[in-house]
Amino acid sequence: MKLSSQEEYGLRCLLQLARQAPGESLSIPEISQAEGISHHNVAKLLRILRQGGLVDSARGQHGGYTLAKPPNQITVADAINVLGGRLFDDGFCDHFSGDGDNCTHSLAACSVRALWGQVQQAVDQVLAKTTLDDLLRQGHALASEDALLEISA
Amino acid sequence: MKLSSQEEYGLRCLLQLARQAPGESLSIPEISQAEGISHHNVAKLLRILRQGGLVDSARGQHGGYTLAKPPNQITVADAINVLGGRLFDDGFCDHFSGDGDNCTHSLAACSVRALWGQVQQAVDQVLAKTTLDDLLRQGHALASEDALLEISA
């Protein structure tokens, strides 16, 4: 239950773009240098983000990348979903191959499934409340109790 | 941001043990058959759980595994910590190698760090409230709103 490298670096690339003034774009080499990630890897991450609809790209001499929406309309949950998928995907119980056909024979397996659903909800409630803009402006303030209290709202 | 296979299967093994009457043990082949995991893999998972102090083992002809504590004293958080480590470990910012020395030069990087801390808290609050015993007895009831409301407690 860890962040993948793709999630960590991809989110950093997004944040670099979010720090640009509206209309300004960044090229791969610029992001690469700012984040200390190789050009090739930045290119791959941006490809994923573009295919996920989070960034737009422009080719040519003055090309580069921009966010597809304003930073306050992109949540961290959006980014994670594009970069790494959800904690608990729908095929979960298919992995199971015990002495029954599926998880219905096993109370244990299915109670685990219910738990993950709950964990997923808790995670989503934090991630879906936080936009790129929040991250840039709030910084440390984000970890305050206020935000935690809102989880149950 | 996914559960590792080790976490999923390891937790299932724990739940099998939790379903035994106190004092009863299960052998590797028994768990293997019940969960549809190979003997070897079950052995590896139980080794990890034993080293983490969650299960006890007995060798010899009537050997097997038992939980180290009653099921209502082992939380899912305990299990995940042993099986897969925490979402956000302390070396997190060391990965960073941008054009400064560490994350202090970059507001973006550090605000991400604050966010993960918050996500970790939210996840822990769900996982630390749920014991193996809860999972066995409650099943679906676990996903009720009651549990969610308690997150902010």
Add this chain to the structure above:
DNA sequence: TTCAATCTTGACTTTTTCGTCAGGATTCAT
């Protein structure tokens, strides 16, 4: 003692994920 059932360990193989690469396509300035 001898044997069968069981756990223990370290090393190995396979699979998945991550990062890299080379070649191509597009745009714009000259």
Add this chain to the structure above:
DNA sequence: ATGAATCCTGACGAAAAAGTCAAGATTGAA
């Protein structure tokens, strides 16, 4: 047109995770 700067794509190699294996150690029963 030509060339420089940029993004685009599919395929390759490296690293990490997952799973397997073989040989050994312990226990209890016959």
